[in-house]
Amino acid sequence: MKRKLVFIVAVMLIFGLFAGTVMAEGTNKSKGEKADKFKIPSSVLDISQDNTYPNPTQDLPYLQPSKLTKELINSADVEIENPDLIRILNESAIQTSPLALGYRATIYLGQWPLNYESSETSTNWEYEKINTNYYDNRGGKTPFKIHYKQEMQKIVRGGLTAEIQDADEVKKMMLIEASKKTKLPLSFTTIIGGATKKDQVYNVPPKRLGYLYAYAPAVNEKGKVTYGEVYLVLKGSKKSIVVKNVTHQGIGAWIPVQDHVSYGFLVSETPR
Template identity: 55%
Template sequence: MKQYRFGLQLMIIFLLILSGPTEFSFAKGQQKGAIQLPSSVVNIAKENTVPNEMEDLIYLKPSNFTKELFKSSNEAIDNPNLIRILNESSINKSPLSIGMRATIYMGEWPLNYKSAETIPNWQYQKINTNVYDNTAGKINHQINYVQQVQKRVKGGLTGRVPHSEDVQKMMLIKAMEKTNLPVATETVIGAGTKHSQIYNVHPKRVGYLHAYVPALIEKGEVTYGEVYLVIRGTQRKIAVKNVTSQKIGAWLPIQDHLSFSFTAN
């Protein structure tokens, strides 16, 4: 795929000239607390013995040239990688281009993703259990969470779709915008990670403190289309043909967050 895109750029280089510096921003939540965290879910980013790397969700703002092209498109284009290619290029409006006519095929792309629902699963995957047997005890015994072994929890798409990496990135960006939660394709909880919350195990009881990594199930629809760059004299536009859509879902773990469940039998 990389070779194909590189060849594509070479093919249209005679029309394209590098533009100025490219603008970019990070995906940001638009409404904090769109999904309310229950009291059982805590942020352990400071305590985690293995720092998690944030997903590479830098996505480009369309340049003026790209915005001009988008106005002519019959489909919305949100794919960061496609925006990047368009941002890196410009076409001069010179008198010599008046008679120019060209239609350049840029390939089939996932154009946009529309979210249908975003549902939390606070107990997506159990990663740890701390146990204390107080059946012979006469007073309460206090326990707290201590991660025994390092755990890596992965998410990902629930089905196969073309250009899965592009689709997954668009779904991550959309989920972050909706929830303002640090979702990712995976999260790591390091051995020795602790939390100060205390749980009491009464006499004649066995206490079990379970820790889970929470996640979101993101469901929606991705739209695909064949993208063409059309040049008619000084006019430049994007044409999208053979548009299709496909429903897709993804599990997105919430980084550096844990959900606790305590029982005493």
């Protein structure tokens, strides 16, 4: 009986170790897959040093909440991430007195998009075609080298996939979340200047036409926005935020990757 008990315990320990190993491998694999999901492929090059149009650095509109703002945010039943609302709370000052017994006030701060919750983030490395370089080498006897040169200035714009209330504030929250997840330089507008070049060489064989296509990549962000009516409530020396009439709305957005170009090279016997 004792041997049987020892055997069962041993089997359970071995199974536990094996399960733990499998779980660890699964977790590591999951983390690896998540990291690879946003890894920049070799066909995408950084043109920040080559771009003839200097795009301004996109400063994420995140604000560090003040001590008072943190206290108010933590008192709310709904998570508050809207940087514009945080800025207003940061600029506010509330003086209360422990002797203010019976003092009571409710201040309506308006309806706000309070937070954005991401459900899916993906990349499209060929979001918008911005340029084509080509060479006809059908009469040539040796390979001809071509490289990327932007023929005309191109403005690439992203945006929300549907109309939504307080769109600018929603875009800020989506930009923060997408940048955090992908670690990519994102902006709703990016410009590729005319005559921007890259030294990467592509060979067009004899008796062939070569096409070098350039694309602006972008991130597709999907999730939901939480709206609510925000009230500042003062009771004696206590202060808090109360959120009423909470609603949710699904939304998506395309956000271009700033100063990056994806290249596709095609060789053909006939014109395309």
